[in-house]
Amino acid sequence: MLSSRAFVFSALVLGSLASAFPAAAQSPVKIGFITTLSGPAGYLGQDVRDGFNLLVKKQDGKLGGAPVDVLVEDDGLKPGQGKQIAERMLKNEKIKLITGLIFSNVASAVVPDALDAGAIVISPNAGPSEFAGKECNRNYFVMSWLTDTMQGSAGRNATELGYKRAFVLAPNYAAGKDAIAGFKRFFKGEIVGEVYTRLDQTDYAAEMAQIRAAKPDVVFQFHPGGLGISFLRQYQQAGLLSTIPMVLAEPSMDHAILKAVGDAALGLNVSGHWNADLDNATNKEFVAAFTKAYGRVPTMYAAQGYDTALAIDAALKQTGGKIDDAAAFRTAMLKADFHATRGSFKFGANQHPVQDWYAMKVEKDASGALTLKTTGKIMSNYVDPFAAQCKL
Numbered sequence: 403m404l405s406s407r408a409f410v411f412s413a414l415v416l417g418s419l420a421s422a423f424p425a426a427a428q429s430p431v432k433i434g435f436i437t438t439l440s441g442p443a444g445y446l447g448q449d450v451r452d453g454f455n456l457l458v459k460k461q462d463g464k465l466g467g468a469p470v471d472v473l474v475e476d477d478g479l480k481p482g483q484g485k486q487i488a489e490r491m492l493k494n495e496k497i498k499l500i501t502g503l504i505f506s507n508v509a510s511a512v513v514p515d516a517l518d519a520g521a522i523v524i525s526p527n528a529g530p531s532e533f534a535g536k537e538c539n540r541n542y543f544v545m546s547w548l549t550d551t552m553q554g555s556a557g558r559n560a561t562e563l564g565y566k567r568a569f570v571l572a573p574n575y576a577a578g579k580d581a582i583a584g585f586k587r588f589f590k591g592e593i594v595g596e597v598y599t600r601l602d603q604t605d606y607a608a609e610m611a612q613i614r615a616a617k618p619d620v621v622f623q624f625h626p627g628g629l630g631i632s633f634l635r636q637y638q639q640a641g642l643l644s645t646i647p648m649v650l651a652e653p654s655m656d657h658a659i660l661k662a663v664g665d666a667a668l669g670l671n672v673s674g675h676w677n678a679d680l681d682n683a684t685n686k687e688f689v690a691a692f693t694k695a696y697g698r699v700p701t702m703y704a705a706q707g708y709d710t711a712l713a714i715d716a717a718l719k720q721t722g723g724k725i726d727d728a729a730a731f732r733t734a735m736l737k738a739d740f741h742a743t744r745g746s747f748k749f750g751a752n753q754h755p756v757q758d759w760y761a762m763k764v765e766k767d768a769s770g771a772l773t774l775k776t777t778g779k780i781m782s783n784y785v786d787p788f789a790a791q792c793k794l
Contacts, residue, residue, distance in 0.1 A: 428468060428469060428723065429469075430468070430469040430470055430471040431465070431468050431469070431470045431471070431499070431718065431723065431724075431725050432470075432471045432473060432495055432496070432497045432498070432499070433470055433471065433472045433473065433497070433499050433500075433501060433714075434473055434475075434487075434488070434491040434492075434495065434497040434499065434500040434501070434502075434521075435451065435454070435472050435473060435474040435475070435500075435501055435502035436475055436477050436484055436487050436488060436491075436500060436501075436502045436503060436508070436512060437450055437451055437474065437475075437476065437477065437502035437503065437504055438476065438477055438478070438479045438504040438505060438508070439451070439474075439476035439478075440476050440478050440479075441478065441479055441628070442627050442628025442629060442631075442632075443479060443504070443505070443626055443627030443628060443629070444627075445627065445658050445701075445703075446504045446527070446626065446627050446701075446703050447476070447502065447504050447703075449658075449700065449701045449703035449704040449707065450502060450504065450526050450527060450703045450704065450706060450707035450710075451474055451502065451707060452692070452695075452696055452704055452707065453688075453692065453700060453703070453704035453705060453706065453707025453708040453709075453710075453711070454472070454501070454502075454526070454707035454708065454710055454711045455472065455707075455711075456688070456691060456692055456695060456704075456707075456708055456711075457708055457711035457712060457715065458470060458472060458711060459695075460691070461715070465711060465714050465715040465718050466714070466715050466716070466717065466718020466719040466720075466721070466723055467718065467719060467723055468718050468722075468723025468724075473491065473495065473497070474502070475487045475491075477504075477505075477508050477512075479504075479505055479507075479508065479601075480508070481507050481508050481510065481511035481512075482511065484503075484508040484509075484511050484512045485511040485512060485515060487512075488500065488511075488512045488515055488516055489515060492515070492516065492519045492521060497521065498520070498521050498522060498725045498726065498728070499521065499522050499524070499714070499725050500512070500516050500521055500522070500523050500524075501523070501524045501525065501526055501710055501714075502526065503523075503525045503526070503527060503528040504526075504527045504528055504703075505528055505575075505577065506528045506529070506530035506549060506575065506576040506577035506580070507575045507576055507577070507601075508528070509525060509528035509530055509533075510530060510532065510576060513525075513533060513542060517539050517541055517542060520541070520728065521541065522541045522542075522543075522725070522728055522731060522732070523541065523542050523543070524543045524544075524545060524710055524713065524714065524735075525542075525543070525544045525545065525546065526545050526546060526703075526706040526707050526709070526710040527545075527546045527703060527706055528544075528546075528549075528577070529544045529546050529547045529548045529549045529552070529754065530549060530576045530577065530580060531548060531549065531550050531576075531580050531583075531788055532576070534548050534752050534754055534786060534788035534789070534791075534792065535752065535788035535789075535791035535792055536791050536792070536793075538752045538753065538791075538792035538793075538794060539794075540728075540732055540753075540794055541728055541732065542753060543713075543735055543749070543753045543754075544753065544754045544755070545706055545709050545710045545713060545755065546675075546706045546755070547675060547754070547755060547757075547786075548580075548584075548754050548786040548788060549576075549577045549580035549581060549584065550580045550581075550583055550584035550587065550786065550787070550788070551584055551759075551784065551786045551787075552581075552584065552651050552652075552653070552674070552675070553572075553580070553581035553582070553584040553585050553622075553624055553651045554584035554585060554587050554588040555588070555651055555673040555674065555675075555759040555780060555781060556585055556588075556622055556649050556650060556651040556672075556673050557584065557585040557586065557587065557588030557589035557622070558588040558589075558673070558759070558780050558781060559649055559671060559672075559673040559761050559780055560585075560589055560591070560620055560622065560649045560671075561588065561589055561590045561591065562761075562780060563620075563649070563671060565591060565619045565620040565647075565649070566591040566592060566619050567591055567592050567594045567617075567618045567619040567620070568585075568589055568591055568592070568593055568594065568618055568619065568620050568621070568622055569593075569594055569595035569596075569597075569612075569613050569616050569618040569620075569621050569622070569646075570582050570585055570586070570593060570595070570596050570597070570621075570622045570623070571596075571597045571598075571599060571609060571621070571622070571623040571624070571625075571633075572598060572599070572623065572624040572625070573598065573599050573600065573601040573603070573624070573625065573629065574598035574599065574600060574601065575601050577624075578598060578599075578601075578624060579598075581624035581651075582596060582598075582624075585622050587787070589622075591619070594616045594617075594618050595612060595613065595616040595618065597609055597612060599625070599629075601629075603629070604629075604632050605636075606632070606633055606636045606637075607636070607640075610636060610637065610640040610642060613642060613646065614640070614642065617646075618646060619646075619647075620646065620647050620648065620649055621637075621642075621646055621647070621648045621649075622648070622649050622650070623648065623650065623654060624650075624651065624653065624654055625654055626653040626654065627658075627659075630653070630654045630655070630659050631659055631662045631663055633654075634648075634654075634655075634659070634663050634666055634667065635663060635666060637666075638663075638666040643666060647669075647670075647671070648670055648671075649670075649671045649672075649673075650670060650671070650672050650673075651672070651673055651674060652672055652673065652674030652675075652676070652677075652702050652762075653702075654672075655667060655670055655672045655764065655774070656701040656702055656703070657678065657698075657699045657700070657701050657774065658698075658701050660764065660772055660773075660774060661699075661772075664772065665772070667764045667772065668764055668765070668766070668772065669763070669764060669765075670763070670764045671761070671762075671763055672761075672762040672763065672764065672774060673759060673760065673761055673762065673780060674702060674759070674760060674762060675702070675744050675755075675757050675758065675759055675760070676702045676705045676706075676743060676744045677702075677760060677762055677774055677775075677776045678699060678700065678774070679773075679774075679775065679776050680743070680744060680745060680760075680776065682741070682743075682745050683741070684712075684741040684742060684743050685705075685743040685744070685745070688700070688705065688708050688743045692704055692708070705743040705744065708743055709742045709743055709744070709747070712740040712741075712742060713735060713738065713740060714735075715740065716734070716735075716737070716738070716739045716740040717731055717734035717735045717737075718731075718734075719734075719739075720733075720734035720737070720739070721734050735749075735753075736749055736753070744757060744758070745758065746758070746783075750785050750786065750789045751785075751789045751790070751792050751794065752786070752788060752789045752791075752792035752794075753792075753794070754786055754788075754789065756783055756784065756785050757783070757784065758779055758781065758782050758783065758784070759779070759780050759781040759784060760776050760777075760778065760779055760780065761776070761777045761778045761779070761780050762774050762775060762776050762777060763775055763777050
């Protein structure tokens, strides 16, 4: 048996060795970031990535006190490519947390495989209805919206603005179909034309002719990214902008599109869940930091990327920086213990946001620059219509 003096000496030696050889650093939490970085819609993924990384950089490469390794890959807006990236991340990198998803068709290819592998998926943007109701999953979260509701806010806005006859257009894919279904759910008037365009379409001459012939009170169109820029420019060139007003949800008139189309956007009515002028401390700090870091005004995609990082940050704080226990991480995520850029935030029964929606309008500020100004709230603490079908 060691004497008390020998025990003290041994403890001192062990203490010296411990200080000489510090404990191994915590292995980083790997985050698979599958997003759209190329093509006409590439800036959507770039903004989500930059918004997400803004918080990571601010916290010296950590979320929730844990070091993170964000592995970013471009899906090219191709479902097959997104699926291959996910398979590689899940099998080779042993990734347990996937985010970054922009387009619903890519999400439809990625999400089932990721969930089957036991991973957690947190979508910063894509919100297809197929995973919001009966097919909801404990390991699937959406930080943005249900596409149906996001576009439905434009239907509510159009109704409140007094329009009676609407012509609606969207690309022929999951989000486009959800967009028109959502608009029709909220719009109380008559739909006088319904057209589905191609997701890679750049020439809308035929659609302009159909709109002119239908003579609607208002046009609703959902064309994100570069598609929206092309559509709006051609709408103006066809002489329709001055005769038939347009209502949009924010993906069709974000700050990047506004900068690209210029005065053609003046006076357009827009709706969304976030805007750069929302008056809360988190948003003010985010907009200032993003503009300083990247030299551009953030879009809603950037705000959603930042909010996604905030949500993961809050969850990792509660799990001690670990992701291995999916149930514990899910419980932590559901608490939503953070202040979002859009203000109050909580998850509904289907792990999609319960949130406010705002009316906005493109105006010129005191300096003469175009800006998207929030004019009022059109829905408060709205729960999407699919949540009741989700049983978790």
